[in-house]
Amino acid sequence: MATTAAAGAAQSYTYTRPSGLDGGLLGLSTSGGTTTAGPRPHPRFFSGVLTQAAPAAAALLALADVARTRYHQPRPTSFRDPVVTCNGDRLRMESFSACGGVYARLDVLEPAMDGEVHERGTTNVDVNGPLREALARVGGSDPLHLAVGAEELAVTTLDGAVVEKKVPLPDRWLRGFAEVQVITAGFDPRGELKGPDAVRFLRSVPKRARETFWAVPAGRTLRIASRPMPGAVCLAGADRLRTMLPLLRFARALRVYGPPVTNGSGPVSSVWELELPGMRYVLTLSPQSSRGFSGEGAVLEALATDEAAGDADLLGALLEFEPRVDPDLLSARSGLEPARTKAALTQLGTSGRVGFDTAEAAFFHRELPYDPARIAYLNPRLRSARALAGDGAVRFVDEDTAIVVCSGTDRRVRLDGDRATCTCPWWFDHRGERGPCKHVLAARIVRREADAIAGAAR
Structure with missing residues (x-):
């Protein structure tokens, strides 16, 4: 059972047995999750073969390394279990760094999967020390059998004991997941490097540098610059890309995404996507190594509307773990205007129910193990703004x-x-x-309420 404190929540994960790799079968044990049929204690999503064993094992290790790393002021931290979503035609595995400044995702796409999808939904999977050691030994091109929540792997002792892990999940993780999907939804592709060029560039990046650099398109490659310019992509804390280095032997391409910048721009977030055989390994970096995503505030404007929560409930009922959520289709199905649909998707993201994939420029549906009722608690600026508006602290002197x-x-x-x-x-x-x-939030809330009253009176 999860317990909540001011610093965060202690999420209890219960597994039928530890995940393991035995005789070429990678069994990922699942904790409680949500499927299209509702909550399940140990959902079963996929059983079959990953046709690219070595890159899959290396990428899963990289994902786990991000989850246990504190890039700012490094110090030892515990394992944190990745979130896995089966969207039918792909498996998405997500984690956040312990410092909250790096979001990592591994997308195992249909070409790398050969097996049966039993259910769509989201769960946590156990990634433990022995499993990491076993994954590090995977090599060659032999297929890797994968079972995500396979019932045949479930074993218990005579007294029914199970494996239980209590892992602290800071509130900033949920806020970080929400901020990332809002921020990256406004990104555009800024550069693509094919295999050899991608390898050369990533190997040339300063390995331990924490200052801010800029990756500037230069012919078929990128070059590192100390100042921004139009078309550049921010690289804040180049050492945060280091989990990509063990994957370079499998790299087919590197793609980078970011917002528009000018010669005078400050540090901004960026997305770095490494294409592997049948897979994508994605890192999203915060604007600075010392700056986690949880305080970026990109979600606050959308959350300041009272109608967003009700709209989110409506849209949430229409989601079915689609790999690509089409806002226009949702708008048509729900009867909501596009602006309200966008705000509702933001609200869903804040409760962990929507992510964004820059490679396909599309939202995707997943469910994180958090209580949506904590939205207001997780955004102190929004909570303070509503208090100011409610206490009559806002007075308009002109329009x-x-x-x-x-x-x-x-x-x-x-x-x-x-x-x-x-x-x-x-x-x-x-x-x-x-x-x-x-x-600003309080002023917008008061003006919006005044406009609503005026509209009702007309």
Whole structure:
């Protein structure tokens, strides 16, 4: 049973037995999860063959390495079990670094899977020390048999004992998953390097550098620069790409994604995708090594609308673990306008139910083991903004300017369409690059409520 504290939640994982690799059969034991038929204690998703054994084993190890690494101020940390989603035509395995600044995902695609899909859904899988050691010994081109939650692997002692792991899941992990899907949904492809060029570039990247570099397109490859320029991709903390290095012998291509930047841009997030035979290994990096995704604030604007929660419930009932969620189709099926559909998808992402795949520029459905009711608790800026709005601390002096009284101090908020400014220290320090401050959010909430009242009166 999960227990909640101010610092996070202790998630209890219960497995019928530890995952293991025995005689070429990789058995990944599942904990409780959600399927299309509802919650299951030990769901069974896939049994068959991974046709590319060596790259699959190496990529799973890389994913596990991210989950146990604290890139900022490194210190030992415990294993954290990856989240696995079966979307029918693929298996997605996700993890977050212990510091919250790196999101990693391994997509095992249909060409690398040969077997039977028993169910679609999401669960946690056990990745333990002995399994890591066994995966490190996998080599050659022989197929690797895979069972995700196979019942035939389930064994218990005479007293019915099971393997149980209690793993701390910080609240910032859930916030990080939400921020990543919102931030990367606005990214575009910035460069693609084929196998040999990809290998040369990744081997040339500074191995232990934590400062911010920029990857600039240069013919068929990328070059490292110290300053941004149009078309460049931010590389903040190049050492955070090191889990890609053991995979280079399998690399077919490297693709990079990022937002538009200019000569004066500050550090931004980026996506680095290594194409493997039948698979994709993806790393999303936060703007700085010392900066986790949980505080980016990209989700706050969408969550500030009261209607988003109700819309999310409606859309959530329409999701069926699709590998690609089409917002336009969801809008048509639900009857919601596109803007409300987008806000609802953001809300679903905040509760761990939606992710984003930059390779296909599409959302995907999965379910993380968190309580959606914790959304407000996990966003203190939003919680503070609602309190300011509810306490009457917001006063509009003209159509686009508001005075927000906070702790006895007046903060002047200026709204200009999707843009906003504030006179508070947070805005002065971040200039909106880490989402809106609580004063801007409060002003938007009050104006939205006023517009709704005015619309109802007409």
